[in-house]
Amino acid sequence: MADKWGHINKFIKNPTPVAGKKRIDTEIKDNEKFSKNKLIAQVKRPIKEFDYQIDSFFNYVYRTVAMPNKIIDNPKSSKYFFFAALNFIVYLLLIFALGAFYSTQFNVESGLRMTVSGAIFSLVSIFFTFLIQMVALNRTNNFYKVFVDSISYYTTYNLFVIFELIALYFSPETVVLFYIIRFLIIMTIPFKLFVTYREMNNIKMDVFPLHITFIIIMVIYIFISKDIEWLNFFKFAMTK
Structure with missing residues (x-):
């Protein structure tokens, strides 16, 4: 029975600190925000190849x-x-x-x-x-x-x-x-x-x-x- 609930007890004994969890969540949000801004910038800013289009x-x-x-x-x-x-x-x-x-x-x-x-x-x-x-x-x-x-x-x-x-x-x-x-x-x-x-x-x-x-x-x-x-x-x- 101890083995059955061992992984749960281990999780309870070593919980993720609240501060650490907040830091991880913040990093994930920052990465998502950076990726989104980068995508928007690529859409708004013409690729260098097209900067000198001649029409x-x-x-x-x-x-x-x-x-x-x-x-x-x-x-x-x-x-x-x-x-x-x-x-x-x-x-x-x-x-x-x-x-x-x-x-x-x-x-x-x-x-x-x-x-x-x-x-x-x-x-x-x-x-x-x-x-x-x-x-x-x-x-x-x-x-x-x-x-x-x-x-x-x-x-x-x-x-x-x-x-x-x-x-x-x-x-x-x-x-x-x-x-x-x-x-x-x-x-x-x-x-x-x-x-x-x-x-x-x-x-x-x-x-x-x-x-x-x-x-x-x-x-x-x-x-x-x-x-x-x-x-x-x-x-x-x-x-x-």
Whole structure:
């Protein structure tokens, strides 16, 4: 009989202290409250991946000016290809205007030459950027992603084209300055991409040689195309 009621007697002899029970109940309630608050916070606060959603072209343009690196950091940035293509068209329209107004009178042929040469130069530079990063950094990046990432920096380039157009009429002596800035922007874009791709893939290597390789390739292209009017994009010949 003693064995039958032994576990009850043991419980009576060693009851849980009231203070201890209250402490345990308090801890349980605190844990439940913390879990509930954490769940509410996760619902109210957007996940980091969606902090930079781009749902319109104007929103895309804003992001490319304010934080282009956020687009490049996105492994799926190729989904913005349509917006990037529109931005590329804006770039072509602006360089058409720049080429047409560089002459004493509005010259459509000059504008078309600059548009064609600019489009080819940009596509060649993006293509070699894609090849270099594919060999040295990340083979999973397709051409669409590299195109979108590159064109994300063209918004800044477009702004300086606009400044150069304004300078043609109001400050001709500063035109060459904007010309140099445009050249530097378009030639340094691959370096920014190489750095970002290296960080995304946790690769420990110096990307400077990759950029030097790109520069050498593009200098060769510029040298070959310098006597071809429809390919010589960086020909500086202001006649105003």
